[in-house]
Amino acid sequence: MHAVAIVAAAGSGSRLGAGQPKALVPLAGRPLVAWAVDALFAGGVDEVVVTVPPAERAAFAAALPGTVQLVDGGATRTASVCAGLAAAGPRADVVLVHDAARPLTPPDAVARVLDALAGGARAVVPVLPVVDTTVLVDDDGVVAEAVPRAPLRRVQTPQGFDRATLVAAYAALDDAAELTDDAAVVRAAGVPVRTVPGDERSAKITVPHDLALAELSVGLTASEVHP
Numbered sequence: 001m002h003a004v005a006i007v008a009a010a011g012s013g014s015r016l017g018a019g020q021p022k023a024l025v026p027l028a029g030r031p032l033v034a035w036a037v038d039a040l041f042a043g044g045v046d047e048v049v050v051t052v053p054p055a056e057r058a059a060f061a062a063a064l065p066g067t068v069q070l071v072d073g074g075a076t077r078t079a080s081v082c083a084g085l086a087a088a089g090p091r092a093d094v095v096l097v098h099d100a101a102r103p104l105t106p107p108d109a110v111a112r113v114l115d116a117l118a119g120g121a122r123a124v125v126p127v128l129p130v131v132d133t134t135v136l137v138d139d140d141g142v143v144a145e146a147v148p149r150a151p152l153r154r155v156q157t158p159q160g161f162d163r164a165t166l167v168a169a170y171a172a173l174d175d176a177a178e179l180t181d182d183a184a185v186v187r188a189a190g191v192p193v194r195t196v197p198g199d200e201r202s203a204k205i206t207v208p209h210d211l212a213l214a215e216l217s218v219g220l221t222a223s224e225v226h227p
């Protein structure tokens with residue numbers, strides 16, 4: 001099973017506000033995208049394609065091993081993943097789609113997705129339970145009702161797909177559809193999406209506090225983070 005990972009790294013990181021593309025922001029001295037790529041290789045993928053902001057190609061090339069393929073990303077995450085998918089080509093049996101913004105994904109979290117694909121799943125997402133009380137609010141910000149949280153899950157990346165399934169789902173996607181992840185693209189095409197356990201260490205860096213937590217986490221030993 002030849003596995004190609006697409007790393008979505010073409011975003012600006014406006015909520016992080018670091019003054020440079022988020023994927024190039026250093027964590028313990030290394031760009032976030034370099035951490036994400038390392039995790040994918042350590043977890044068992046064979047090749048990595050990284051989608052980059054076109055104006056920053058040289059900086060990404062300097063940050064990553066020469067074996068990593070760089071392609072220009074698009075204006076949205078969906079457009080960037082589409083570009084990466086085209087570059088992955090038919091040599092891939094399965095495709096993993098990962099966020100550069102998730103630098104500390106452990107290799108075993110990647111391996112769980114690959115194992116599910118090897119077992120025959122066409123689409124796989126890593127998920128975590130919701131631990132807070134969850135509510136719906138009305139337009140005035142007043143709580144309308146509580147939502148039972150037991151069946152709710154937070155969805156992470158890398159998400160894994162049979163390549164042909166993902167290509168067909170993207171081809172069928174309505175241009176106007178605003179979907180926030182790739183599993184939603186295949187679900188829109190009627191494909192069942194299997195879940196596997198995610199990992200808290202795979203948290204997405206979105207705002208400055210997330211980066212501060214990641215810096216702390218890198219400074220701790222694995223046993224301190226996960227006794």
Ligand SMILES: Nc1ccn([C@@H]2O[C@H](COP(=O)(O)OP(=O)(O)OP(=O)(O)O)[C@@H](O)[C@H]2O)c(=O)n1
Pocket residue numbers: 007008009010011012013014015016022023051073074075076077078080081099100101102204205206
């Ligand atoms: N046009 C885009 C937008 C986002 N991404 C990538 O998708 C991942 C998840 O997106 P997010 O965390 O929202 O990143 P940004 O879009 O950069 O953040 P923001 O919304 O704060 O600007 C990131 O690794 C980001 O680089 C991408 O490849 N192409």
Ligand SMILES: C[C@](O)(CO)[C@H](O)COP(=O)(O)O
Pocket residue numbers: 077099155156157180181182204206
């Ligand atoms: C793909 C994703 O990371 C799954 O949780 C998430 O949907 C990305 O959302 P963002 O708003 O683009 O950060």
